[in-house]
Amino acid sequence: MTSRILLTGASGxxxxxxxxxxxxxxxxxxxxxxxxxxxxxxxEAEGNARLETVRADLTAPDSLRGAxxxxxxxxxxxxxxxxxxxxxxxxxxSGTRALVGEALRVSGAPRIIYLSTAAVxxxxxxxxxxxxxxxxxxxxxxxxxxxxxxxxxxxxxxIVLRPHLVYGTGDRWVVPALxxxxxxxxxxxxxxxxxxxLIDADDIARVIAAAVSAERIxxxxxxxxxxxxxxxxxxxxxxxxxxPPRRGGPDLDSATARERLRGDERALxxxxxxxxxxWFAGDRIWRDLDLDPGPGFGERFPNHLAWYRxxxxxxxxxxx
Numbered sequence: 001m002t003s004r005i006l007l008t009g010a011s012g013x014x015x016x017x018x019x020x021x022x023x024x025x026x027x028x029x030x031x032x033x034x035x036x037x038x039x040x041x042x043x044e045a046e047g048n049a050r051l052e053t054v055r056a057d058l059t060a061p062d063s064l065r066g067a068x069x070x071x072x073x074x075x076x077x078x079x080x081x082x083x084x085x086x087x088x089x090x091x092x093x094s095g096t097r098a099l100v101g102e103a104l105r106v107s108g109a110p111r112i113i114y115l116s117t118a119a120v121x122x123x124x125x126x127x128x129x130x131x132x133x134x135x136x137x138x139x140x141x142x143x144x145x146x147x148x149x150x151x152x153x154x155x156x157x158x159i160v161l162r163p164h165l166v167y168g169t170g171d172r173w174v175v176p177a178l179x180x181x182x183x184x185x186x187x188x189x190x191x192x193x194x195x196x197x198l199i200d201a202d203d204i205a206r207v208i209a210a211a212v213s214a215e216r217i218x219x220x221x222x223x224x225x226x227x228x229x230x231x232x233x234x235x236x237x238x239x240x241x242x243x244p245p246r247r248g249g250p251d252l253d254s255a256t257a258r259e260r261l262r263g264d265e266r267a268l269x270x271x272x273x274x275x276x277x278x279w280f281a282g283d284r285i286w287r288d289l290d291l292d293p294g295p296g297f298g299e300r301f302p303n304h305l306a307w308y309r310x311x312x313x314x315x316x317x318x319x320x
Contacts, residue, residue: 033056071106072212084141115161122143131221167200182236182240
């Protein structure tokens with residue numbers, strides 16, 4: 001039996017992977033919701049009988065009319081992660097409310113899966129924190145409005161997925177920010193033992209592709225990370241592979257690092273992220289979907305080094 005899935009955000013870093021994972025399944029028809037031209041790669045596949053497109057805009061509720069007709073699940077990946085508070089509210093809060101309302105309007109309302117962020121918890125430290133252990137304390141407009149979106153989805157008995165740091169080919173946020181931080185510090189961080197939750201973007205797609213047809217998992221919040229956290233030292237060692245060899249000298253302590261970045265608000269924000277544990281218990285989603293999380297960051301990150309080097313203009317080191 002073929003399922004029909006409505007997908008938003010198919011042109012994004014994660015959404016493009018989810019689109020590929022879903023269209024690869026012979027039992028799934030994917031309906032791509034897009035505001036402008038179809039996402040790259042979709043137009044070339046228009047002859048695929050299991051691929052549909054519908055033009056609509058989350059900020060124009062009337063345009064969503066009929067988008068959910070006949071679908072079994074809605075995978076909602078379209079979120080605004082930059083911009084002013086009004087724009088974030090228009091897409092993340094009001095747009096999600098409109099999409100959920102349209103899904104609930106149709107007969108046999110589809111399951112809704114929403115990709116959120118662990119940023120809804122605010123600043124750490126978080127140590128092996130479960131989904132029911134932490135209050136929501138979002139500290140920015142983008143995370144506040146994504147918490148709003150979560151509430152709309154959960155009120156419709158949907159599934160909310162909260163990753164922390166997402167890496168992989170196409171990442172222009174996490175690893176580039178760490179590279180910039182490392183360059184500004186001009187010093188090592190290998191003695192820091194804070195722990196971070198990370199996930200390869202390919203694994204997010206794998207989980208979502210499984211979740212759309214997993215009838216037994218309830219509407220709920222799930223952390224979506226690899227179950228094994230990564231020490232800051234290992235993370236920054238990986239970043240070092242994208243930089244020229246560091247000059248000699250002792251590794252920095254936290255006070256020296258803060259002093260070195262004084263006045264640079266963005267860099268200080270990124271520094272605080274790695275100075276505190278951001279470790280979220282991540283085994284429940286894998287267990288409920290009966291999926292093997294596979295190897296962790298240490299084995300997966302090298303697969304993306306060539307892409308990051310091209311993005312950053314970094315030289316290849318040691319053939320990695």
